[in-house]
Amino acid sequence: MERRTFAQLTGTALAGSLLTNNVLASALAPAKKKRVAMVGTGHRGLGMWGVEVLKEHGDRLEFVGLCDINPGRVATGKKMLGVKCPTYTNFDKMMRETKPDILIVTTVDDTHNEFIVKGLEYGADIVTEKPMTTDEKKCQQILDVEQRTGKKVKVTFNYRYSPHRQKIYELLRSGVIGNVTSADFHWYLDVHHGADYFRRWHRLREHSGSLLVHKATHHFDLLNWWLESDPEEVYANGQLNFYGKNNSFRHTHCRPCPHKDKCAFYWDMTQDKRLMAIYADNEKYDGYLRDGCVWKKTSTSSTRWPCKSSTPTRCR
Numbered sequence: 001m002e003r004r005t006f007a008q009l010t011g012t013a014l015a016g017s018l019l020t021n022n023v024l025a026s027a028l029a030p031a032k033k034k035r036v037a038m039v040g041t042g043h044r045g046l047g048m049w050g051v052e053v054l055k056e057h058g059d060r061l062e063f064v065g066l067c068d069i070n071p072g073r074v075a076t077g078k079k080m081l082g083v084k085c086p087t088y089t090n091f092d093k094m095m096r097e098t099k100p101d102i103l104i105v106t107t108v109d110d111t112h113n114e115f116i117v118k119g120l121e122y123g124a125d126i127v128t129e130k131p132m133t134t135d136e137k138k139c140q141q142i143l144d145v146e147q148r149t150g151k152k153v154k155v156t157f158n159y160r161y162s163p164h165r166q167k168i169y170e171l172l173r174s175g176v177i178g179n180v181t182s183a184d185f186h187w188y189l190d191v192h193h194g195a196d197y198f199r200r201w202h203r204l205r206e207h208s209g210s211l212l213v214h215k216a217t218h219h220f221d222l223l224n225w226w227l228e229s230d231p232e233e234v235y236a237n238g239q240l241n242f243y244g245k246n247n248s249f250r251h252t253h254c255r256p257c258p259h260k261d262k263c264a265f266y267w268d269m270t271q272d273k274r275l276m277a278i279y280a281d282n283e284k285y286d287g288y289l290r291d292g293c294v295w296k297k298t299s300t301s302s303t304r305w306p307c308k309s310s311t312p313t314r315c316r
């Protein structure tokens with residue numbers, strides 16, 4: 001029960017005789033916590049959807065299960081959240097055993113659809129990170145299953161929540177600039193912010209749907225939201241003119257790199273204890289290199305996630 005509802009209900013009950021004792025008793029009973037499970041215990045899952053959600057809403061929800069394909073990372077996650085729930089590497093087992101009210105999906109983008117669809121079918125409402133999914137077929141499948149099960153999917157577009165973007169929304173609603181008949185929207189990323197998308201799976205279309213999906217989904221969402229419109233047609237062009245093949249030297253990842261002194265994108269992940277615990281300490285399970293080289297040449301991975309190669313660092 002929302003605090004406001006609680007206050008209204010109890011206030012009314014105490015002030016008058018409209019409410020029966022039963023209603024009062026149920027209003028005064030502690031609200032039942034929502035049972036929440038999470039799949040994908042990386043930086044995003046553990047941070048914004050783990051530690052922060054527990055800090056803000058720990059009185060209203062409890063984690064009943066954590067799942068990740070990497071057994072070390074999910075164990076690290078449990079420790080970081082300070083929760084007692086079981087951990088899983090098998091998603092179906094988690095859903096069958098824990099029966100959550102809400103499933104948080106924070107895995108790699110191209111896997112969201114699998115967990116959203118299954119989660120809905122197991123009877124959970126879904127909170128998923130953006131992008132909801134990476135292509136139109138998966139998108140349609142999610143919409144169909146959402147309709148069939150009557151459960152809800154919420155895609156968490158956090159860009160909407162910054163004060164200036166909310167102000168734009170308000171100003172547009174107030175009519176201060178009249179009817180909007182046309183909009184130009186540009187979003188520029190500098191090469192340093194951009195670099196983080198080239199260190200790992202984001203740079204591979206089969207995992208992120210390309211940056212036109214992974215990143216630009218925020219921008220399309222802002223426009224749709226501000227203008228209350230849905231696009232009828234979308235197209236995009238792009239080219240890799242930086243990162244990847246566009247350099248004379250490269251290595252697997254930053255930590256052992258022989259070029260660290262001359263590379264403008266050398267990133268010393270060892271300075272960040274949290275990231276070292278989530279990623280470096282669990283590399284041995286799947287070869288996921290969080291500080292992968294931005295100059296890697298491949299634009300497609302040689303194997304699908306999870307890495308099956310005997311030399312796992314080649315996978316991403």
Ligand SMILES: NC(=O)c1ccc[n+]([C@@H]2O[C@H](COP(=O)([O-])OP(=O)(O)OC[C@H]3O[C@@H](n4cnc5c(N)ncnc54)[C@H](O)[C@@H]3O)[C@@H](O)[C@H]2O)c1
Pocket residue numbers: 039040041042043044045067068069070073106107108109111129130131156157158214305
């Ligand atoms: N809204 C934002 O601004 C924002 C910012 C960062 C990330 N994100 C989104 O959050 C999600 C997670 O991002 P991240 O940076 O934490 O990525 P990450 O790669 O660090 O974490 C993803 C986790 O999912 C796990 N995983 C991958 N495939 C799996 C599978 N089949 N089954 C179970 N676990 C699996 C990985 O082992 C990893 O621990 C992505 O969808 C990303 O687009 C959104």
